[in-house]
Amino acid sequence: MPDQIIRVEPGILQGRITPPPSKSDAHRAMICCRLSGQTQPPAGLGKIWSDDIKTTWNCLDLLLNNDVSDPVELDCGESGTTLRLLVPLAAALNKPIIFTGHGRLPERPIQEYIDIMRGHGVEHARPEKYSLPFSTCGQLEAGVFYAPGNVSSQYISGMLLALPLLEGDSELRLTNKLESAPYVDMTVETMSKFGVEVQKTDWGWSVRGGQSYSPADYIVEADYSQAAFWLTAKYSGSRLDIDGLVTESVQGDRAIINLLTDFASDKTAFEIDVSQIPDLVPILAVAASLTPAVTRLVNGSRLRLKESDRLSSTEDALSRIGADIQQTEDGLIIQGGKPLTGGCASSHNDHRIAMALAIAALSTQEGIEIKGAQAVNKSYPDFFVRMRELGGKCHELNLG
Secondary structure, eight states: OOOOEEEEOSOOOEEEEOOOBOHHHHHHHHHHHHHTTOOSOOBTOOSOOOHHHHHHHHHHHHHHTOOSSSOEEEEOTTOHHHHHHHHHHHHHTTOOEEEEOOTTGGGSOOHHHHHHHTTTTOEEEOOSSOSOSEEEESOOOOSEEEEOSSSOHHHHHHHHHHGGGSSSOEEEEESSOOSSHHHHHHHHHHHHHTTOOEEEOSSEEEEOSSOOOOOOOOBOOBOHHHHHHHHHHHHTTOEEEEOOOOTTOOOGGGGHHHHHHHHTSSOSEEEEEOTTOGGGHHHHHHHHHTSSSEEEEESOGGGGGSSSOHHHHHHHHHHTTTOEEEEOSSOEEEEOSSOBOOEEEEOTTOHHHHHHHHHHHTTBSSOEEEETGGGGGGTOTTHHHHHHHTTOOEEEOOOO
């Protein structure tokens, strides 16, 4: 299927918008929900599900209903979260599974799980040069596990979701500093709502075995990651009210509120550590481009392992529309406040790049043609519908 190209014109958005449900919260709530025996999804997901959320729900169906000894294939699509949260769960439930995926997912890290579970009763296999297909079989055994914190916090979340199901008690110890810690906090909080507890320690987490997930009335929160696009549009002059955000949320991306407030100050230089908020980087780069200051986004090397090499793709996309942006080894440097001309840029099949370009287009002189705009289906399928409802001038180009 050819890439979808959507043109977004300069302009101002106006009205009220409620961001979609948090994809991160939804993944975790769905897993806890199904492990508790509930067959209906948690509340708050709405009628339009993103590709990643559909993938997790479908994979849970196959995983939990698999009572045969032969391996079952779970197609994780392009969802790294689905893959990493379900691998240890399959091992804890002693389900032989072959995990597959598409897009860039087969190139993203998974070796760490082989190292984490080594010596605990599970056998894994994967191709020499790729992560997928990744097979797992055997009963995961309780004990002491060692996990890196600087590759993906999803390894930590996946293990925490699975370890309470084992017969014995376990310890999960970090081998280095944890990045994206708010996502682990979200996992622990969601588990507690379903009656499962883990204990934070100086070295990681202590997990009591033999626990059971209990049914709960759970409502998935609105997503600060997606709200960041509308909040940045508001920062750039649109007249928007963003509804539905939980003020006390543990979502790390709620940091966007304070970051945009800081951008509105009289400072001429900013340095932002993005190690805990990697998903905000594309839209933060847009906001920085619109701010008359020098902004350095640092400690973001893990962004090279996302749906795209997100440092390289953000630099490429924004430089093509007139931004003064340069990537470093672990971040970006943006010389902001210069006019954005607009033009044509690729999403690099990355949903966050596509949406960041759409918001940037509002402040350009000529508008932007976004190639690969269909990438928004991964997390926000009706993004462009909502943009048009708010007065945005965006339409698909018919190149036939």
